[in-house]
Amino acid sequence: MGYQLYYALGSASMGVRVLLEEIGAEYELIDSTIDRSKPRPEGQLAVNPNGWVPVLVWDDGAMYECAAITIFLCDRHPEAVLSPDFATPERALFLQTLVYFSNSIQNAFQLDYYPDRFADTRDQESSAQRRGLRRLRETWQVIDDQIGDNEWLLGDQFSAADIYLFMLTTWLKPERGQPRVEEFANVKRIANKVRQRPSVQKVYA
Structure with missing residues (x-):
């Protein structure tokens, strides 16, 4: 089964592409952009x-939202073993973590990069950005604490959640006042291991 992936460098679509590589699925990239001044x-x-x-399209369907696409692909391709089995406690943590990435960490990035979405006036945008920078440190610390001594984010087994974590670390820009990944030793340890995977090497070359 093949897929089409609407794709832009520097976006969450890169994480979905890594996932497709891990699955071994056939896919076509359709160029898009994250530049709001350019047409889609x-x-x-x-x-x-x-x-x-990302937007993912297949024979009889289509969807968007990175966390939702991640869950969908993991469930559609169980042979890739990129998510915990439904009957395990790790399944709940997998879902919780993906939604946390989407709703909390990505939201913090948006506060910094797109403060106009959260402020009524231009004068209030700097306040939204400051809140975003604080939230980035707060939310990444939660994930760092969650990892603890685990081999991977969810425990002993590599999963799509580790891919998602790596993707989000590539968005960190200390020159903007965002935290350095080095501030979160466990996050950095996982991200470094994910970076060595052939799928990641191909997409993030």
Whole structure:
């Protein structure tokens, strides 16, 4: 089964592409952009009128939102063993962590990068950005504490959650006042291991 992935460098679509590589699925990349001043492909907007990537399309369906796509692909390709079995306690932690990434860490990035979405006036945008920088440290610390001494984010088994973690670490920009990944030793340890995987080497070359 093949997929089309609306794709832009520096976006969450890169994490989905790594996942497709890990699965070994056939896929086609359709160039898009995260530059809000540039137009998006019509096919992308037909699925996601917000204009964001990733958007994943397959024979009889389409969807957006990185966390949702991650869960969907893991469930659709159980042979890749990229998510915990439904009957295990780790399954709940897997779902919790992906939603936390999407709702908390990605939201903190948005506060910094797109403060106009959270402020009524231009004068209030700097306050939104400051809150975003604080939230980035707070939310990454939660994940660092969650990892603890684990081999991987969820425990002993590599999963799509580790791919998602790595993807988010690549967004950190200390020059903007965002934390350095080195501030979170456990996060950095996991990210360094994920970076060595052939799928990541290909996508993030």
